Amino acid sequence: EAGVAQSPRYKIIEKRQSVAFWCNPISGHATLYWYQQILGQGPKLLIQFQNNGVVDDSQLPKDRFSAERLKGVDSTLKIQPAKLEDSAVYLCASSLGFEVDEKLFFGSGTQLSVL
Amino acid sequence: GQQVMQIPQYQHVQEGEDFTTYCNSSTTLSNIQWYKQRPGGHPVFLIQLVKSGEVKKQKRLTFQFGEAKKNSSLHITATQTTDVGTYFCARGASKIIFGSGTRLSIRP
Incomplete structure (x- = not known):
């Protein structure tokens, strides 16, 4: 069974630039989560999707972060x-x-890494 | 709030010694999950506890859920170098909120 696929593996940008991350969940999984993990801390939930609808985005900094899950499968997170x-x-x-x-x-x- | 607190933050043990990490919540938990994250890796699911007072074992790992469903513990008997990593508890029920983790390091 294929696992959760993410890309890219690493990204280095300068502050004020934009960046996007991609995720392909396990086939058949209805719920998709994006977490942010700062070094030395536990994962912090940013947004949760159920199929293509948002269940929770209370911790997402909406002035700079956005996420979508078109067709209820793949998802992208943008900063x-x-x-x-x-x-x-x-x-x-x-x-x-x-x-x-x-x-x-x-x-x-x-x-x-944001420089 | 919805946070779960974990202690200790770090634990350094001699190989063969036991290890325990504790997870506490101020509110009643629907369930509690445990994950292990190896250095440089991603969290991997270990177990989920649902019932009050539940105890589950996986080889040298013993997981407990408190009677009041407000706390949980993970105990490792006779640690091995393969046990190195950070152990997280996470509260479930519609969204999964992680604790801060306990980092386990082992002296061979």
């Missing part, structure tokens, strides 16, 4: 403009969904 404090690993995870199976499967993440 524009980036700030130094956005340097982190961005993890995508998927699950069968609440009330079915909440076990999360994570991708390898995108390590973002």
Whole structure:
């Protein structure tokens, strides 16, 4: 079974530039999550999708971050403009969904460095 | 709020010693999940606990869910170098919120 795919693996940008991350969840997984993990901290939930609808985006800095999950499969997370404090690993995870199976499967993440 | 607190933040043990990490919540949890993240890797699901007082074992790992469903623990018996990593608890039920983790390092 293929896992959660993420790209790119690494990205280095300068502050005020824009960047986009891509995620392809496990086939059949209804729920998709984007987490931000700053070095030495636990993953912080940014946004959660159920199929192609947003379930929770209360921790997403909406003035600079945006995410979409077209057709309820792939998802992209965008940052524009980036700030130094956005340097982190961005993890995508998927699950069968609440009330079915909440076990999360994570991708390898995108390590973002903002200079 | 919805946070879960983990202690200790770090634990450095001699290989063969036991290790325990604790997860606490101020509110009742619907369930608790545990994940392991190896250095440079991504979190990997270990287990989910749902019932009050539940105890589950996976080889040398023992997971407990408190009677009041406000705390949980992970105990590793006789640690090995392969146990190195950060262990996270996460509260579930519609969205998964992670604790800050306990980083385990081991002296061979």
